[in-house]
Ligand SMILES: [Fe+2]
């Protein structure tokens with residue numbers, strides 16, 4: 714049975730938080746830190762992708778609230794711009810800190826506004842969750858083949 718879409722997205726948020734904690738507490742070894750930073754960026758990229766392709770359109774359809782989606786997309790774009798700077802960042806800690814600062818704010822808004830509205834709308838969260846799981850599996854398979 715498919716997992717609820719909001720539960721899936723929240724478990725991504727939690728996983729990201731754990732990864733950022735791990736990054737912060739990792740020793741000064743640049744290679745290890747860079748590897749963790751890359752995992753954080755890849756997880757974030759996959760998360761924003763399934764939100765943009767699946768959750769946000771389903772939310773807009775269920776609630777008619779296009780404004781909230783547009784606002785979220787702007788925040789995603791900002792995070793993507795920050796992610797693009799990570800490979801060349803001289804200050805890796807600062808680069809991840811800047812991303813995390815923005816992501817935390819964005820996640821808070823998703824939780825407080827968008828997810829609350831989604832739950833109240835009667836949106837088909839299990840169906841949308843199933844689509845998110847299928848898409849994730851496709852992308853994971855494509856990455857393994859590459
Ligand atoms: Fe988001």
Ligand SMILES: [Fe+2]
Nearest residue numbers: 722764820823
């Ligand atoms: Fe999110």
